[in-house]
Amino acid sequence: MAGATNQATFFLTREEDERIRTTVKDRLQRCRDLSGVARNANDPRSAVREVTSALFLADLTGASQAELTVQQGRPESMVVVGVGCPYPPCTASLQDLQPMKLSELRMNTHHRGRLLALRRAADIVGLVVRSWTAMEEATSGDTERLEMYLHKSTYGEDILESGSRFLVKEPYFTLSDQGDPTLRTDHPSDLVLATQGLDDGLLRFFSEESDEASGSAIAPKAPESRTVKECKEEGNAALKRQAFMEAHAKYSEGLRLATEDAEAKESFASDISRNRAYVNLLLNRLDEAKADALEALSGLEDEKHKELDSKAYFRAGCAAYNAGDYLEARGYFQEQVKLTPGDKDALAMLRKIEVRLHEQATGKYDFKRLRATLSKARPRNDAASFDGNTEVKDSPRQGRGLFATHAIAAGEMILCEKAFCIVWGHEKEAWTAISYDIRDDRIRGFPAGLCKAIVQKLLDNPSQIEKFMDLYGDYEGTGKQLIMTDSRPVIDTFQVHDIVARNAFGVGAIDGDEGVRNASTGLWVRSAYINHSCLSNASKDHVGDLMILRATRPISAGEEITHSYDESIDYDARSAALMNTWGFTCTCVLCVAEEADEPALRKKRRELANEADALMEREAPTTAKRLTVSKAKRLARAIDDTYDGERYKGLPRRAVSHIQAWLGRATAR
Ligand SMILES: C[S@@+](CC[C@H](N)C(=O)[O-])C[C@H]1O[C@@H](n2cnc3c(N)ncnc32)[C@H](O)[C@@H]1O
Numbered sequence: 086m087a088g089a090t091n092q093a094t095f096f097l098t099r100e101e102d103e104r105i106r107t108t109v110k111d112r113l114q115r116c117r118d119l120s121g122v123a124r125n126a127n128d129p130r131s132a133v134r135e136v137t138s139a140l141f142l143a144d145l146t147g148a149s150q151a152e153l154t155v156q157q158g159r160p161e162s163m164v165v166v167g168v169g170c171p172y173p174p175c176t177a178s179l180q181d182l183q184p185m186k187l188s189e190l191r192m193n194t195h196h197r198g199r200l201l202a203l204r205r206a207a208d209i210v211g212l213v214v215r216s217w218t219a220m221e222e223a224t225s226g227d228t229e230r231l232e233m234y235l236h237k238s239t240y241g242e243d244i245l246e247s248g249s250r251f252l253v254k255e256p257y258f259t260l261s262d263q264g265d266p267t268l269r270t271d272h273p274s275d276l277v278l279a280t281q282g283l284d285d286g287l288l289r290f291f292s293e294e295s296d297e298a299s300g301s302a303i304a305p306k307a308p309e310s311r312t313v314k315e316c317k318e319e320g321n322a323a324l325k326r327q328a329f330m331e332a333h334a335k336y337s338e339g340l341r342l343a344t345e346d347a348e349a350k351e352s353f354a355s356d357i358s359r360n361r362a363y364v365n366l367l368l369n370r371l372d373e374a375k376a377d378a379l380e381a382l383s384g385l386e387d388e389k390h391k392e393l394d395s396k397a398y399f400r401a402g403c404a405a406y407n408a409g410d411y412l413e414a415r416g417y418f419q420e421q422v423k424l425t426p427g428d429k430d431a432l433a434m435l436r437k438i439e440v441r442l443h444e445q446a447t448g449k450y451d452f453k454r455l456r457a458t459l460s461k462a463r464p465r466n467d468a469a470s471f472d473g474n475t476e477v478k479d480s481p482r483q484g485r486g487l488f489a490t491h492a493i494a495a496g497e498m499i500l501c502e503k504a505f506c507i508v509w510g511h512e513k514e515a516w517t518a519i520s521y522d523i524r525d526d527r528i529r530g531f532p533a534g535l536c537k538a539i540v541q542k543l544l545d546n547p548s549q550i551e552k553f554m555d556l557y558g559d560y561e562g563t564g565k566q567l568i569m570t571d572s573r574p575v576i577d578t579f580q581v582h583d584i585v586a587r588n589a590f591g592v593g594a595i596d597g598d599e600g601v602r603n604a605s606t607g608l609w610v611r612s613a614y615i616n617h618s619c620l621s622n623a624s625k626d627h628v629g630d631l632m633i634l635r636a637t638r639p640i641s642a643g644e645e646i647t648h649s650y651d652e653s654i655d656y657d658a659r660s661a662a663l664m665n666t667w668g669f670t671c672t673c674v675l676c677v678a679e680e681a682d683e684p685a686l687r688k689k690r691r692e693l694a695n696e697a698d699a700l701m702e703r704e705a706p707t708t709a710k711r712l713t714v715s716k717a718k719r720l721a722r723a724i725d726d727t728y729d730g731e732r733y734k735g736l737p738r739r740a741v742s743h744i745q746a747w748l749g750r751a752t753a754r
Contacts, residue, residue: 507607510599
């Protein structure tokens with residue numbers, strides 16, 4: 086993936102291109118044709134049988150049921166996702182939804198205001214983009230297929246794997262990519278796992294369930310009656326086994342039970358909160374980690390409680406530090422030192438914080454050290470972001486842009502930003518999909534792995550949602566404000582998709598470990614406000630997950646800061662990339678001049694530049710034969726002649742720049 090683009094370079098044959106478009110459009114047409122049609126009364130257990138045969142087939146052929154793919158060389162293929170038919174997530178709380186039956190479902194319909202209570206009745210068919218299974222309705226024994234699209238895992242565990250009873254909010258009944266009727270969930274908050282921790286009132290939806298009667302393959306766990314103490318001990322045991330999700334669930338159950346038992350609360354709630362804070366730190370759920378740690382504080386003065394509170398402050402400090410809130414973190418570590426003077430860990434963190442605050446305030450980094458500490462195992466820097474003297478304002482180009490608040494010298498660092506989220510090519514999360522967007526009929530490379538990681542980060546850290554949702558995207562979805570329902574954030578995954586598509590950048594792999602299917606990509610929130618210019622005044626570079634932006638020429642106070650999203654010299658390639666990946670036509674003076682050239686003239690220029698590239702590749706300037714140098718001079722003149730003197734007054738003649746630089750070195754011998 087090129088440094089300045091977010092689009093993977095892949096090649097599709099005409100047949101593949103056509104097959105993608107036809108498959109996606111055909112499915113949508115069939116969905117439209119069937120809109121509102123009542124669901125076919127299935128043989129009650131047909132969905133279970135479908136799962137069984139899909140899994141049997143997978144066992145037999147060694148592959149899951151086919152998804153739409155294209156073969157990008159062997160043995161792997163690239164998965165294709167159809168996009169551009171967004172629908173909003175449910176924003177109502179479970180209590181406000183009316184239960185419905187599978188038999189009431191209508192095709193290609195979002196059943197707004199309704200709720201399905203279902204039990205998983207089969208194993209999971211786990212595909213790349215989707216996971217699906219059979220769900221059963223307790224009262225009727227009726228079954229239906231349910232698939233979870235793209236954002237289907239929590240901490241590596243498939244959401245459908247994580248339990249047996251689910252509530253589907255505002256069910257969407259449609260056709261799968263393979264044309265099978267299915268309930269489809271795209272937004273994680275639309276599928277609620279009905280655990281004991283859920284409001285008891287909601288478990289009433291399952292109250293009529295009879296396990297023997299249903300004959301389900303997946304028996305729900307019998308509701309166990311646990312004490313708060315047992316929950317704590319089981320949580321601790323799970324933590325020891327590094328079963329973090331399980332530990333989190335046990336601690337949460339303990340905290341829920343403690344709300345009903347004053348004595349147990351007194352004895353165990355602090356410990357459980359402090360322990361859950363630790364698990365949350367390990368799971369990168371920083372909001373809850375901090376809240377838990379602060380909740381655990383007793384404020385008591387005896388030595389034992391001071392030790393425990395010191396531990397809680399340490400966890401709150403780590404959560405704030407990892408979120409980049411260094412001042413807040415400093416406050417927590419200082420409190421810790423007051424309780425346990427001389428605490429080595431706290432003092433070490435306080436020293437680190439001073440370095441971070443210095444980086445943040447001055448933009449002075451020890452890049453040598455930062456480079457030296459990077460490895461494939463640790464590709465993210467421990468460093469602060471420096472916003473520099475910049476501000477986000479409305480731009481005459483489009484929407485918002487980043488502007489200098491003071492004069493910046495050529496070569497000066499403008500900003501240095503830690504990635505909001507980055508996925509490296511060597512990490513298992515990295516995968517690039519091919520997306521076909523029905524809205525503009527375009528096929529693109531799409532960093533699906535990055536998009537999934539961002540959705541996960543937002544679900545885990547609701548405090549980050551608004552700053553991410555403020556970024557530019559074609560689809561406005563549920564808006565920029567944080568919406569919480571049933572104690573969970575609502576994330577419109579279509580909105581996230583569109584934001585990622587317009588704001589993510591390729592990074593360049595660590596040790597070249599990436600290909601078209603696993604490009605390294607990231608998103609930097611502040612840098613995402615920077616608009617493109619072909620005649621930009623800044624360029625970006627990366628050290629680990631830091632994006633460093635430097636001025637390439639003097640920038641005056643108040644001037645808009647721009648960098649080049651695509652650096653292709655050829656106008657046609659550049660404008661196609663800007664339109665395909667970023668959705669705009671650049672109207673800078675260079676583009677206006679190049680566009681005014683006849684297409685035949687641009688073609689001639691491109692051919693001459695290609696010839697010059699081939700010559701430069703064949704011979705190095707320092708050892709080139711005299712004949713080659715003469716040919717290079719002729720080529721440089723010929724390319725230069727394709728530029729009209731008047732039209733290009735004061736503008737760079739980019740196609741000739743490389744060969745001129747080569748000639749400069751060749752003639753300097
Ligand atoms: C990374 S965002 C840049 C910030 C964006 N302008 C905003 O309001 O948040 C990229 C999007 O900005 C717009 N954009 C960037 N540079 C542009 C330019 N030179 N002319 C027109 N639109 C541009 C395009 O819509 C592009 O998809």
